[in-house]
Amino acid sequence: MKITYNWLAEYVDFDWDWRELVERLTMSGLEREAVTDLGERLHGVVVGGVLERTQHPNADRLSVCRVDLGSPAPATIVCGAPNVAVGQKVAVVTPGHTLPDGTRIRQAKIRGVESQGMICSEVELILGEDASGIMVLPDDYRIGADFAVESGLDDVLIEFEVTPNRPDCLSLMGIAREVSALNGSPLRHPFTPESLAESGPPAFEVAAIDIEDAEGCPRYVGRVISEVRVGTSPQWLQDRLRSVDLRPINNVVDVTNFVMMELGQPLHAFDLARLEDSRIVVRRARPGEHLKILDGSELDLDEEVLVIADGRRPVALAGIMGGADSEVTDQTTDILLESAHFAPPLIRRGVSRLGVATDASARFERGTDWALPPLAADRAAQLIAETAGGRIAPGRLDACPGQLTSPVIRLRPERVNALLNTDLDGEACGRILELLGCQVGRLDTALRVTVPSYRPDLTREADLVEEVGRIHGYHHIEESRSIRSPMPTARRGDFHVQGAIRRRLAGFGLDEVVTNTIVERNWIEASGQPVSEVLELANPPTESQCLLRPTLIPSLMDVARRNFNQRAEAVAIFELGKRFRTHADGEAGGEELCLAGLWSGLGGLSPWKRDRRPVDFLDMKGLLETFLVDIRPGFSSAEHALFRRGHCARIEVEGGVLLGHVGEVTEHLAASFDLGGGVYIFEVGYRALADSLNATERGFKPLPKFPPIERDIAVVVEEAVPAELLVTEIRSVEPDLTESVDLFDVYTGDQVAENCKSLAFSLRLRSGERTLEDREADVVMERVLSRLRQRFDARLRG
Template structure:
C-alpha cells in the first residue's frame, strides 16, 4: 500500500520528516518498505506565457518558444512537447532550478537546469510536464495551466492556492492481514494521532438520512444477505465528466494511480482516504433504475472494465440491474455501466461485502484490485453512508451537479460494536512496567476505543473498523505498540533454567551432516516450500496424463497467495533444479548443493498428525557440472554418478550405517530419473540416488546432467541415532592379515550386494573390505567381469593361516551360492 506524506498532513499536524515518519510507523507495527521523493521544492519554477512558437531549424521534433516570464522578462526556450502552443500559461524552470528527472533507465535523478544550446539554438530554461514537476507520471506533454494563472508568480505559491504543497514523498507500507483499518490515509493518521497525542482531523460530511427522493428513484434488493449485509446507493445528477483538477490528479499520482476522469478519480480518492471501496455507475445505463445483488449461476460470464470476458465461479457475488450483471461485487465494475465522457447522472455504490466471498472469487479469477484487497481483509461495516456522502460531496465540487436528497441504505444485518474490558493490573503484569492510566486512556481514545474508567479497569467499545480486536490481550497489544515496545524496560532479573537443555537427535545429526557436507565442498540452499501446480505435476509424473493421476497425492493450499504458491512441495527436487538453473545462468559451472527441508503429501494413513496428510524432513544432495574448478593442476571432468555415490558413502560411514543400508538398483525409476538406485534398510526404502531425467534436463535447459540423492531424513535419524554413542576400543597390538580375492560375476551384477555378502560371511574377523579393481576384456569370458576385493582380517591375538583361509573359503562359498561367482585364477 502506498501513502502520500502531504496527503497525510491533511488529517494530522505532522512535524516529522518523511524519514522520521517512516521510523514512527515501523514502531507502530506498520512496516515501511520504501520512502521515495516525488519531486523537489520547485524553487526557481515560475508561471510563464508562451508568446510565439517557431519550428527549430535543425530538428523536426523541436520548436523554439518565446516565453513571457513577467516583470518585462522574455526568454527563448527549446521545447519538444507536441502540445505546446502560443497563448498557453505554463510552468517554466529557470536556470539554476533543480528538478527530479528520469534517465534512460527510468531512474529519477536530481538535475539542475542551465542555459544551454540545443542543436544550435539557445534555450534559457525548460517548459515542464507534470512528471518533471513531481505532480504525476504524465509525460505526454507540457502542463497547461488555466488562463487565470498569474504570469511571473512562483509556481509553488500557485500550487498552494490549489491546495498542494511540494515536495511530496511516497511511502510504501506492507500491512499485516489483521490491520485492514490502516489501509487508508485516515487509518494511518489515526495511529499517528495516538502516537503523537494530537487530534485527528476527519473531513466534515453532511450525512443524508435514509429514504427521501433517492429511495424513490433507485430500488435496491439483496438476494444474498450473508455475502452482502449492507448496500448504500446515493445519486448525483447533472455532472460534467472531464479531467480532474490538478490537486486531485496530484493526490492520486502520489500513490501511483493514473487519473481517469473526475468522477472515477473521486471514488479512488475516497477509497484511499478512508478505506471504503466505492463504485460509480452511469445511472442512465442501469436498466429499470434498479440494483439487484445476487450469486452467480454456473457457467455465467461477465465482461469487466478491463474488457476481458471472464468465466465466473459459481457463487460469486454480482451487482445486477433489472436485466443483467453490471459489476463483479467488491472487485471490478462492468464495461456496460462504466462512467464515460457522456455520463450525466451517477449512482454511487458503497457496500459491505463478506471478506471470504470476495477472497474466493478474487483467487478463482486471479484478479486482485485495490477494492478486493480491502474487502478481503474486512472494511469498516459502519462507514458506508459516510463514504458515499463524502464522494458525492467531492463529485459536486469537481464535476458539478446536484446530490439527490436522501440515500438508499439497505441493511440486512446490524453490526454492533463489542465491549471489551481491560484490567490495568493485567496491563502492568504483561508489559512488565506500569503505564500511567491516563496515558493508556488517551491511547485507546485516540484509536477509537472510547475507554471508560470502572475502578481499576477500562471498559472499551471496539469500533467496527477493528474486527481483529476481540479480547483483553488485543487491547494490551494496542497500548504496547503505541506506547513503544522500545520503551518497555528490561527486567532486573531473569529466570534461568537449572538444567542443561538436551539437543533433539534430529537436530544433532542435522548439525553434524551440515558440517560434513560443507567440508566436502557443498553449499546449503533454502528453497520455497510452495510450488505452482504446473511444477508440482511435472515432478510427479512423466506425462501430463500421469501427472493428473498423481495430482491426488499433492497437498494444495485453499487460498494460495499466487499461482506460483499453490501446492506444498512433495519433494526437494524442484527447488534443487531451479537453484541449479539459476546458478548455471549466472556463470557458475561447479554446482554442489544440499538442503534440509520438509516435504508434504496426501496419504491413506489416519495415524498422522493431520489424518490424511503426511510430512517428513528430507535431505537432498545435488551435483552437476565439472567435478572441480579448473586449475593449473586440475583437468576437470564432468561429475558422474560415482561422485554422488562416494559422497553418500562418506555420509553413511559418518553415521555408522554402512553395514545397515544396501544400495539396490530400482526396477522402475521414478518419472524424474533417468536411472535410480534405492537405499534400503530392513526392506524399507530410505532414499534414492538418481540422475535427472533427460526430459527434465531438456525442459530446464541444464547444460550438464544433474545427479541427486534425496533421503527421508526422519527415517535416517531413527535408524542412525541408536548407534551414535561413542565407545572406546583399544587398537589391536597384533598384526592384520591381508588377502586379495578376485571373482568373476555377470557383467550387470551390482557390486554393492557382493560387498554386503562378504561383510556378513567374514564375521568378526573381517576388519575391512574394499574394491581395488574391476576388469573386462582379454581372458575374461563374454558377459562377465572381474571384481577384485582387498580383505583385511584381525583380532586381539595372532591369527593363523588356517583361520583366515577358512573365512576366505566361507566368503567365496557364499558368493558362489548367491551370485554364481567364480574364483578368478
C-alpha cells in the same frame, strides 16, 4: 500505502519533520517502505507564461515561443507540442537542471534556433501519462514561481508497508489516527454529513438496491447524483492524486479514488441511465453469464463469484472492478454511487479465480470498516457535486440485511503488565485504548472494551495488550532481569522427545513411515522367530495377516521392497511404532514403543553416479553416532538372529544399558523380501532411549582456548579383537588430555601376519590450562602404545 507529509498534516497536528514522523510510526508497527522527496525531483522547474508563439523557420512541426519566467528578459524556447498557445501558464525546466528521469537540459540550437529551456508535458515530469502536448497550468499560478510549491508537490511521499492485519491503515485517516494516538492531538475530519446539500426527488424513488447474498455483502449503500457534468478534475484534485502516484481520469472517477485514499473505503460510480430498471442486485453469478470489465477483459463467471447486477445482467465484479457497459462516460448525467461492505473471503476467491486484482480488492480482501459506507458515500457525493455539479438526491439507499456489531473484550490490567513487563494501571490502559478509538467501560477488576468498527484485527485480550504496548512505546518497557538457563533441565515429556527424534532423523535425510502393526505369518517365519512366540489375533482381518509384530524390521523391509520395485536408487526410512512381546509362558506381555531405521542402496550426496557407492555398516553406525551424539552411545560386537554374523553391534549407553542393535540383515531375510544384500537396520527401545536423553546433563562448555596436537598411531592386533576395545583403552590412558580418538583405517593383507589386522587411530590431544608441547604428546603416545601391548599384545606397525 502511499501518503504525503503535507496531506497527512491536514487531518492531524504534529510538530515532527518527516524523518521523525516515519521513525515514530515505524516504532508503533507501521514500517516505512520508501520515501521520495517530490520537490527534489522537480527542482529547477518554474512556472512560465507564454508571451508569443511563432512558426519555426526551419521546421514545420516546431514553434518558437517567448516565455516569461519572471526574469527581466523573456526566454526563447523551441517547442514541438501542438497545443502551446499565447497566454498559457506552463512548466519550464531551465538550462542546467534535470528532468525527473535524469535527462539534463542544456541551452542548445534546435534546427538553427537557440532554445533556452524546455516546456514540459505530464509524462516528462512523471505526473501523468498524457504525452500529446504540454501541461497547461491553472491561471492562478505565479509566473517565475517554483512549480513544486505552486502545485503543492513540494512535499515528501512516504510509502508504508501495511501488514495484512491492519487494513485500517490503508487510508490517510487511518494513519492520522495512529499519529493522533501517539501524540494526543485530535483528528480533523474533513467532512460532516450535516453539511451535505440535498435536493430533488428522494433517492428511493429514483433507484433501488436488493441484496440476495447477505453473507457476501452485509451492507450496500448507494447515493444518487443527477445532472452531473463529467469532465476534467480541478487542479487541486489532480495534484493530490498525482502526489500518491494515481493517474487523474475524470472528476467523478477521481473523486472515488480520492475518497478511497482519504477514508479507506473503495467506491464505484455507475451510469444510472445504463442500469436496467435503475436497480442494483447483489448476488452470485449464474452459469453462463459473462462480463466485460473496465480494462477490456471478457470474463466467464460462475456461482463462486459475487457480482453487482442490474435488473437483467451483471454490471460489476463486487469489490474488484466495474463493468464496461455501465461505466461513467463524458455523456453521463446521472450516477449511482456504490459504497459497500463485502466479505473478505469471497473477494479473495473472486480475485483468485478470475486473476483480476485492484486497489479496491486489496482493501476488501483484508477487511473494511462496516460502519464507513454511509460516510464515504456522503463525502464522495459532496465532492462530486463540487467538482462536477449536479444535485444530490435526498436520503441514502442503505441495505443492511443483518445486524453488524463490534466485539466487546474484557481486558485485565494485570494481564497487560504480565505480558509487557510494565506497571500500568487500568486508567493508563483505558486512556491508550480510547486514543485508538475504543470505547472503554469499567468492571470490578478489568476494563470492558468495545472495539471500533475499523479494527477487525482486534478480537481477543492479547490483541488489546499489543495495542497498549505499541502506543505506550516498546522502548519504555523495561528489560526483564530474570536469568534462566537456555538449556532445559526438567524432564521433557514424550511428546517433545518424540518430536525431536523425528525432526533430527528427517534432518539426516530419512523419511518417516507408518506401517501396520498386524503382519503376515510368512514375514515372521522368514525372520527365524518361532510363530508360537508371537502374539496371534483371535479375529484377524485376513488369514495371512494374523500376527502382532514383535519387531519393526520386517515392516521396514516391506516398505524398502516396494520402493526398490519402483526403481528407487536408495531407501532411507524410519518408524517410531509399537512392537508386541510375549512372556515365556506364552501370555501377552504388552506393547512397547520402539524406534527403527533402514538404509540401503546408493549413498552419498554427489549428483554424479560414479561418486556414489552402496551404503555399508559404517555408514549406518556413523548415522547413529551423529543422531545419538547427546548420549555418546557405545557399540560392541554382538550376535542377533536377524543380522549377519560379524555385521551386528549392540548399542549401549553409560552404565551398560542396552538400547538396541544395529547391523546388516541376513541374506535369507533379505531374499525373502526380494531384496539384495546391503540392507542395514537399527532398532532401539524408545523408553530406554528417552530416559537416556532426559538424563543427559545439558550445560555450557566454553570453547577451547589452546590449540590441539594431533598424532596418528597404527597397531597390529589379532583379527578377533574389536576396535572399540582399543578406542576405550586409548581414552583411559590420559582422559584429561585426550579430546578424541577416531579409527580411520583397517587393513588386512600380505603386509600383516595371518589372522591379524592393522588398526590406525587418530588422536587429538588438548589441555584446557596450557598449550601442550610436542614432548608431552610424545610421552602420551608412548604410554598409549605400552598400554595396548599389555592389554591386546599389540605391536606398532612398521
